[in-house]
Amino acid sequence: MQHSFTEENYLKIIHTLSGKDGIEVSTSAIAESTATRAASVTDMLKKLSEKGLINYKKYQGVTLTGLGENLALKVIRKHRLWEAFLVGKLGFGWDEVHEIAEELEHISSDILVERLDAFLDYPQFDPHGDPIPDARGNMPDSEYRKLSELKSGDKAVLMAVLDHSQPFLQYLDRTELNLGIRLEILETNEYDHSYLLRIDDRKDLFVSGQVARHLLVQP
Ligand SMILES: [Zn+2]
Structure with a gap:
């Protein structure tokens, strides 16, 4: 069966929002992620449900069926x-x-x-x-953790990023925060949740809490 761009994007979003444990996703969460009115989301959910791709009952959350999960993956x-x-x-x-x-x-x-x-x-x-x-x-x-969950003295390797936007990735390029580098947390600042990092044992760098929340590391 052929599926439209939009249908496939909805399945992808539901997959992301429901996470590893497959929790129920609310219509409003989907509306927010797609920047769509709740009424249009409801129409699409009905359609996906008729195709057997999601489990959907009015006023309840949504989960992917096996079929929907396969297509999302x-x-x-x-x-x-x-x-x-x-x-x-x-x-x-x-x-x-x-x-x-x-x-x-x-x-x-x-x-x-x-x-x-x-x-x-x-x-x-x-x-x-x-x-x-x-x-x-x-x-x-x-099984990665956010850099922001580590504490002073912890060491880790940078494995992945949670934000794929151009400004974020270009910032990482400029500061040489490349995947695979080794990080040591020298200091955490409670006031603004920023971190002082040592990178590959050769230079130190301050990063904001916002940046630390979007970096995934392997301790
Ligand atoms: Zn991408």
Whole structure:
């Protein structure tokens, strides 16, 4: 069955909002993420429910069915593979690829995705450090924590970013906060939740609490 861009984006958003434990997602949370009026969200939810992609009852939260979950993972897989391709093979910066991948993720050819995956030698993570589901929908393990959850004296490796916007990624480039670097927390400041970091044992850098909340690390 063919699904529209919008339907696929809704499934992706529900997947993200419901998290690993598959909690129920409210209509208002979806309306907020999609910047859409609640009435339009309700119409779309009815449609997705009729197609067997979500469990939806009026005035209750929404969850993905097995079918919906599979489709969401497929779209996420394509998005992340295309990002890996754009950065790894076409020379794009990691700050330039999200919007392009938002379009490419809706190409429906399965054989294209499988060839792309093989061409890239089956990458497990995309350029932002997000895990890429395999063809059966299995995600590689990534039990990361936010940098903002660590305390003074802790050491960790920077593994992924939670914000894919250009200003954020360009800030990371300028300050050389690249994936794979080792961080040590020298100081945490309770007043503004900022951090003083030592990077790869060679330089120190202050980051704001806002930045620390968007960096994922492996302690
Ligand atoms: Zn992206």
